[in-house]
Amino acid sequence: MKGRGRALLRLLAVQGAWSYERMIGVGMAYASQPLLGDLESADPVRHREATARSAEFFNCHPYLAGLALGASARAEHDGVAGTQIQRLRTALCSPLGALGDQLFWAGLVPILMSLALVGLALGGGGPVLVGIVVLYNVARMLITRWALTTGLETGMQVGTAISTSWLPRTAARIAAPAGLAAGLAVPVAGAWLLQPMAGRSMLVAVLSACATLALLRWGGARWTSLRVGLVLAVLTLLWTRFAP
């Protein structure tokens, strides 16, 4: 099958037309076009049907979308019935979303950003940050490539390939290092950001942290960290303005 490289590049923009109607469906269709190119000359009717199927509603983590993309493209080339391909896509949505969110948004990203904060506080400066961004993007590209290749190689058997791969095991284990890294970063970043300030500022920071934790814990879903931060900042400005 031709067009793997172009499909891989297009997967970087799989959320380019994200909408409430089809979620990443249009992005999946755009990325699948290079892979379906062979079908266009061999069987134009099948190509149009495959293109239409690829643009249907779909949602999952963007970095793992290659698994569904590759598997669907392979199934289209193998002449699998359209309804079966649609069922495969539907079945992949939730697991690929959950695994990706757990692995990247709740795992790798907090780990690396927490380590970046620690690195900066310890005097690492810009090179630490550059190193972390490069490392993340290399890992991301390797995983995106693995996902596309695995999907293309396994087709309708992609579910088995996912469950026996490194992906579910790693996703299940990454919460512990994420917690460790975030726990490490909080006091170190705090000490660095408050470093030039006097003891009274430390006390104010501790009081602010306690108030924020209390509101986030018992204040209900309306109290996000951003809203709490804004409210505390406004109260501080008012106190500074009107306090005797």
Next chain:
Amino acid sequence: MTEVPLISLGLLLMWGTVVGLDLVSVPQGLLSRPLVSAAVTGWLLGNIEAGLRVGALLELFALDVLPVGASRYPEYGPAAVGAVLLAAGLPSGAQTGVGALLGLLVAMLAGYSLEWLRHANARHVHRWSTELDAGSATVIYRLQWAGIARDVIRSGGITVVALALALIMRTRLGGVVQLPGFLTPVLVGAGLAAALSGALRTAGRGRRLVWVGVGLAAGLVLALGVTT
């Protein structure tokens, strides 16, 4: 107040747009994290220290955010660009807190703009649904590129708002000798609690919580090293 050269503002607008595009559309490569976005902004303005400090503070708030699916979440990337522009023009002391306050405000507004983008994309996709269901590759290309173009406009617009607010506040606050000194510790405290809350939520219950505790203990030892 120090004047900001027009070329610097142009570069910041471009950077803010790239950063905004990175969050959802392309390439999702960590550029939209406030720490990265702010550090590059600081470097572009020749004040990397301000960039790192404002970025670190906003990053603490961002660590509490899970950018999943169709949920609305704040967008810290372009907001951090404006925040650093403001902080870099203020006297040291309260600059981190004042800059971060602007960053939080713009991040909240930017979150609403993401919803507008998703609705606009949905309307466009809906208009062409017959052609999509018929397997038109031309319509797929058109929708994909229109979505990205729309996000460029959105990100650019948010960056313009952030930069404009920063420039106005620089003019107003640049000559003020006494800025609210407690703003930075208040926001640092809130940010630390936000990051901790995010870590606790991700860890869930049981043994994973122990790892957060181990991290905190090790962090406290390291923090002593930072302060001495």
